[in-house]
Amino acid sequence: MKMRIKSSPTKLEIENARNNGQLMLLWLEIWPNCHLNCSFCFNHGGRAPQTPDWLTVDDYYKIIDEFIALGGKYLGIPGYGEPFHPRNLNLTLNILEHALQKGVKSYVFTTADLINEDLALQLKKLDVTLMIKFNSFDEEIQDGLVGSRGYTARRAKTLELLIKLGFNKPEIDEEGVTTRLAFVTSIVPENGEEIKRIWEYCHQNNIYPDIDTILPKGRGRDYTCSSAEKIEEIFKALTGHEVKSPTYIDGHCDRTMYGLYISYKGEIFPCLGCKGENGDKACIGHIKSGLTLAWNCTLEKKIRSRDYSGKCTTCEHYIDGKCNSCIGRCCTKCTEDCIEMDGCSFYKKASI
Ligand code: SF4
Ligand code: SF4
Ligand code: SF4
Numbered sequence: 001m002k003m004r005i006k007s008s009p010t011k012l013e014i015e016n017a018r019n020n021g022q023l024m025l026l027w028l029e030i031w032p033n034c035h036l037n038c039s040f041c042f043n044h045g046g047r048a049p050q051t052p053d054w055l056t057v058d059d060y061y062k063i064i065d066e067f068i069a070l071g072g073k074y075l076g077i078p079g080y081g082e083p084f085h086p087r088n089l090n091l092t093l094n095i096l097e098h099a100l101q102k103g104v105k106s107y108v109f110t111t112a113d114l115i116n117e118d119l120a121l122q123l124k125k126l127d128v129t130l131m132i133k134f135n136s137f138d139e140e141i142q143d144g145l146v147g148s149r150g151y152t153a154r155r156a157k158t159l160e161l162l163i164k165l166g167f168n169k170p171e172i173d174e175e176g177v178t179t180r181l182a183f184v185t186s187i188v189p190e191n192g193e194e195i196k197r198i199w200e201y202c203h204q205n206n207i208y209p210d211i212d213t214i215l216p217k218g219r220g221r222d223y224t225c226s227s228a229e230k231i232e233e234i235f236k237a238l239t240g241h242e243v244k245s246p247t248y249i250d251g252h253c254d255r256t257m258y259g260l261y262i263s264y265k266g267e268i269f270p271c272l273g274c275k276g277e278n279g280d281k282a283c284i285g286h287i288k289s290g291l292t293l294a295w296n297c298t299l300e301k302k303i304r305s306r307d308y309s310g311k312c313t314t315c316e317h318y319i320d321g322k323c324n325s326c327i328g329r330c331c332t333k334c335t336e337d338c339i340e341m342d343g344c345s346f347y348k349k350a351s352i
Pocket of ligand 3: 244245246311312313315316317318323324325326330342343344345346347348
């Protein structure tokens with residue numbers, strides 16, 4: 001039976017949202033404070049001096065309320081900063097509480113090592129799904145990748161606790177089995193030989209394996225990634241088929257079809273990586289002018305209808321619907337006139 005994270009939309013919900021042009025998912029950045037120093041961080045994780053343009057807790061509430069009014073149901077908090085960092089903790093809990101009260105399901109990307117028993121119990125009550133950074137079982141490798149000695153041991157302690165509290169307990173819904181625990185694993189040269197073990201461990205323990213390739217953003221831009229051949233080899237060994245999208249090991253990202261991404265300053269983006277005319281991220285609005293305006297803008301409509309040009313549009317995986325291309329990995333231009341998707345290492349020319 002296919003596993004799915006509990007706070008994610010079902011296939012049917014996605015289909016309905018896509019058919020009706022409905023906003024269903026919001027990724028909402030938390031303030032960018034982080035205690036780790038990952039070598040491939042898609043941000044530039046660290047301690048950021050707070051400025052007056054950061055969203056306040058009331059701003060976050062207003063965003064969630066507008067999102068719900070538009071029919072939104074799912075909230076993702078990406079690890080742009082660590083959501084449970086002491087400087088972010090109260091804000092994150094307030095957001096999760098507010099979302100729960102309004103019937104929105106949440107998932108949070110986290111390093112997990114700052115979660116103690118008290119917090120784990122609160123998160124359980126808040127019905128949150130935890131997406132945990134997990135690149136390696138090996139202490140030397142993992143601590144090295146995140147630039148923090150002792151991280152792997154701290155994370156192991158939290159994992160034991162979360163499993164004891166039943167975060168990975170299988171629950172059956174109309175589409176299969178769900179879990180509230182996921183491992184988020186980027187394939188890098190250091191863990192190439194371990195992906196199989198991570199994948200198998202996840203399946204044996206009802207933990208969702210969220211395995212992808214490095215996103216070339218922030219420090220990830222200059223990171224030496226695994227070769228396409230190595231990634232192909234890993235994918236094939238695990239799934240039995242060739243890589244059909246760089247976005248996930250077993251599937252592809254379709255969030256741009258029903259979701260928006262909000263920065264901690266309130267800027268609205270189609271997703272977390274999107275290039276505009278001058279190479280900067282393509283911002284489609286600010287929460288001050290509301291989500292509705294951004295959701296209905298020309299650029300968003302073009303993205304939702306996959307009105308792209310460039311190499312990806314001649315790729316077999318794109319034509320077969322196995323890949324939506326990737327705004328963060330392939331987009332070289334993202335404007336109302338033209339969204340150029342320049343292909344990836346897994347391009348396969350379609351035979352027409
Ligand atoms: S990837 Fe996440 S955990 Fe790592 S430094 Fe960046 S914000 Fe922090
Ligand atoms: S399109 Fe790519 S960058 Fe955007 S959310 Fe999906 S996987 Fe991430
Ligand atoms: S070339 Fe484009 S469409 Fe083809 S697999 Fe890569 S990202 Fe997907």
